[in-house]
Amino acid sequence: MPAFRAPSAAxxxxxxxxxxxxGLGVGPHYMHLLQVRGRKSGRVYxxxxxxxxxxxxxxxxxxxxxxxxxxxxxxxxxxSLKKGRTLQNYRLRxxxxxxxxxxxxxxxxxxxxxxxxxxxxxxxxxxxAFRAVAPNYPVFELTPAKSSGLLNMxxxxxxxxxxxxxxxxxxxx
Numbered sequence: 823m824p825a826f827r828a829p830s831a832a833x834x835x836x837x838x839x840x841x842x843x844x845g846l847g848v849g850p851h852y853m854h855l856l857q858v859r860g861r862k863s864g865r866v867y868x869x870x871x872x873x874x875x876x877x878x879x880x881x882x883x884x885x886x887x888x889x890x891x892x893x894x895x896x897x898x899x900x901x902s903l904k905k906g907r908t909l910q911n912y913r914l915r916x917x918x919x920x921x922x923x924x925x926x927x928x929x930x931x932x933x934x935x936x937x938x939x940x941x942x943x944x945x946x947x948x949x950x951a952f953r954a955v956a957p958n959y960p961v962f963e964l965t966p967a968k969s970s971g972l973l974n975m976x977x978x979x980x981x982x983x984x985x986x987x988x989x990x991x992x993x994x995x
Contacts, residue, residue: 828886841870847906852932854903856882861897872933873903873964876925880964881917883929885940892960900967912964922956923949 845855845868856871869891874881882901884892895901895914902911917925930937930945938944941959943951 837870841868844870845904845906849905854905856891857902857904857909858891858894858900859898861894867891867894868904871903872929872936874925874929874932876928880912881925881929882914882962882964883926884960885929885933885937887940887958888960895962896960901964903964911967913967915963915965917961917963919953919956922959922961923952925961926952926956926959 841855843849844853849870852873854871854873855868857866857868859866867890869889871882871891874883882895891901896916900911900913902909904910926941927945927947927949930941930943934945941955943955
């Protein structure tokens, strides 16, 4: 199995805090809160991600390798991306290693300040330089899903609309 780089305690805290803000709609246009159902628990997990557009299509790249969100996404074949009140469901298509070099290069060039430390190849390298490291970085093409099991996810209490009825009921004896 390809390498996985676990986040430090500080990175985990930052990801959690930033993920919360991104979920509320705060953050750059390319950043979304990825939501995926756990392959064992069935619980919904969230992680902030940078969405890459390549040749007019959206892609997800996992700069830390085969993370838990990657394993869960591979098992379910679908994810949701949340930004503010917008939740879009997607089907995944895993990209073959031979197709990855151009995508990895663009991803690294686009988000160099945040992800260069996870890549042994400099951002300004040729696409061919990414060929040797491509197996270590899962890449998925996203296709909008018409329906999804994730649509039925229950939102956390602080994001849900209150279930209070303002109409009073009359009770007849």
